[in-house]
Amino acid sequence: MGAHDRDPNAAGARAREYLTFRLGEEEYGIDILKVQEIRGYEQPTRIANAPPFIKGVVNLRGVIVPIVDLRLKFNLGSAEYNDFTVVIILNLGARVVGVVVDSVSDVMELSPEQVRAAPEVATVVDASFIMGLGTLADRMLILIEIERLMGAADMALIEQAA
């Protein structure tokens, strides 16, 4: 399915590509340009007194990268770790963060017309982190402002100025 036949002009100007992944029953999408790589899950080194969704840190070719389990953060699905668990390594400007998800589906291209505003519903995901809802045939993608989400205070990833 998909948008591997990218048209550089169209993609740059209007339509954007999203990496889609599953958390429990829901399907999410993040800006593909923020994704550095996708890896298998390996046991991270636990960090004392960190929130439960921060699994710890791993060695990514010499760089110490924190691992966040979005399933725990959003309370979706069961946080099981097996050979199929994947980690999406995100490159957010100056920082590199790994995100644990249930599975990665594919890369999709969405034009602005396919993106609807998210309704004001009380969810575990703060509405301000949702870019919109993408529709593609009968699928609905929750498009996340991943950079803003990871920088949020309650992610405890970045030191907040007192």
Next chain:
Amino acid sequence: MSDTQTQGGGAGFDLSQFHGVFFEEAGENLANMETLLLALVEGSTDDEALNAIFRCAHSIKGGAATFGFRDVADLTHVMETLLDKLRRHELTVTTGMIDTLLESGDVLGHLLARHQGGGGGPFDCAELVARIGALTHGSAAAPPQPPAAAAPVHAETAAPAPASAVPSGGRVLDVEIGPMDEPSMADHLVELFAEIPGLGTIEPTDGGRADEQRVRRFRVATAAPDGELLDLFSFHVAREQVRIVALVDASAPGPATAPAPAAPAAPAAAASVAAAPAPAPAPAAADSAGYGFFDDSPGAPPAEVIAAPPAPPPEPAAAARAATVAPPQRAAKPERAATGTGNLEQSTIRVPIEKVDQLINLVGELVITQAMLAQTGRTLDPVVHQTMTTGLSDLERYVRLLQEAVMAIRMIPMAVVFNRFPRMLRDLASRLGKQVELHTIGEDTELDKGLIEKITDPLTHLVRNAADHGIEPPQDRIAAGKPAVGTVTLAAAHQGGSIVIEVRDDGRGLNRAKLLRKAAERGLPAHDGMTDSEAYSLIFEPGFSTASEVTDVSGRGVGMDVVKRNITALGGSVEIASTEGQGMRVSVRLPLTLAIMDGMSVGVAQETYIVPLASVVESIHLSADDVKSVGGSGRVVEVRNEYLPIVALDELFEVPRVAERDATGIMIVIEAEGGRVALLVDELIGQHQVVVKNLEANYRKVPGVSGATILGDGRVALILDVSWLVRRARH
């Protein structure tokens, strides 16, 4: 008096080792300046460019002044004045200015090349200086210099100083030599002077007799710069005994300034000036203001100069005799003189520090990969896989050598820091009315560049303190039966994986009673039962100063606490030893590098942590009986007659456990900030070097953790922040 004393201290430094760096930087700055100047147009108001040009000139001036290249410093000074007016928009850029500045750049290149090691004779930039001065002082009428004006400079830069091409900046100088035990020694100078053709003339003005201070006086007419004359005179007398007063500058024509064509021997002498720079910043001795040599100099009226007899022509035979003087100097550095054809030599390369750090990171990765391979290799049968195991052990060796070599790139000698102090102490001493001599030991001890930069300020503070608070005024010292001249010693040495830098003085030392009284006044926790080292450590408390009065140098009570904090932040420690009336010693211990650390890995349940080895005092097997409780929850253990608080790492870090820990364990006594605690762990895994990684790069600061490292199996282990652990346990 104090002046000469400190200068004597300064004479211990050989600045020449930094000449290479200076020439290289100056060359870069010159090239930079030229590029920027070329981009300027008339009426340009590009602040950034103007500021950048100013900075280039300023850097060259600073370096040149430090190394005593007065001609370079003087020229850059006037350039700087002009550039300063330009960047402050007091003047507008004219083509004439740009041309003149470009020309000055060429002249600077020429002067620098000459200082670096030959090529070209002394160059007179007085006319140029005057022209820049005219531009600076708003005579906008100064005509743009025709290109021809710049051309001769180029010619001279390239030509290896043909005698006739050397412009002569003739000067008339009064030279005083003494006090000397043997004033007749000065007569040798007259002979020596005459032996060098084209140098000029020298005539005694004291009728060949020394005055009551055993000082001889001469009148010299020459084109040679002061530094060159000093070099020449130092064949017979100490440089410190020579004082030169300029009576007539090059710009003022006098009979004695008749152009003296420099014969081959003169450039040779010039080359020797550059090739064998004075150990002390001695050319600066000619700086009348700087060294106070001229306090009692008579300063003959200029009228006499005009009346001075014209220089006798050099004897034809002089050249032959001069050869007997010159060869030893020329032989000293023949290759330097030979290569000095006006190009600024490049024997080093300047590389952005990020490139080096990237290299260090990659080598760190290589070390980890090698460790992984070695671990895998151990499971192989050495008989079957002989080539493999040999290859692995070779790999291990080369990786280690590579790591050492790469780390060495970042290492700089301590001299870089130490050399700031002679001048600082000299100024300080004269302001405080004290006499201080500086001794340095181990300037070639190397330290990581990052650490050098960060240690400079704390050390400056310690040295300043030693001179201000430590060393007594001369009369007090004599009363105490000590020599009037105080000594401050800076010593650096490697000790294992650390460097120890000591700042010692032979001053009054710390007064324990006074310290304790002062501490009590300030409401600091002080009592008579404190050990000496605890009492001395009080001076590291914020807001503490024992100086009876506040001077503009130190004594405001800020500083020592900052010193301590900075050093601790670098992973180092400070210790004070003192004997009242005899002096004190502050020892700063620092890791050699911030990138690699000796660590002890400890196991707690399934987790591994790294304890910096520098903070480990000892490890002891702990049995349940050793643990005593205090106030119910606090637990202590007695180690060598001292009760230490116990910090259980598994509780502190909430380490998940499958089974309840048994009562026994390993206790590691760790020390930081003068306090000790017993860290309780399950097992000691081993000691090894760890590559320190920053946790904050992608995550945040974690309490109790100072960083992370990667273990041989590729997993991440956290490095404990010992200072935090100690502070937490003690409060």
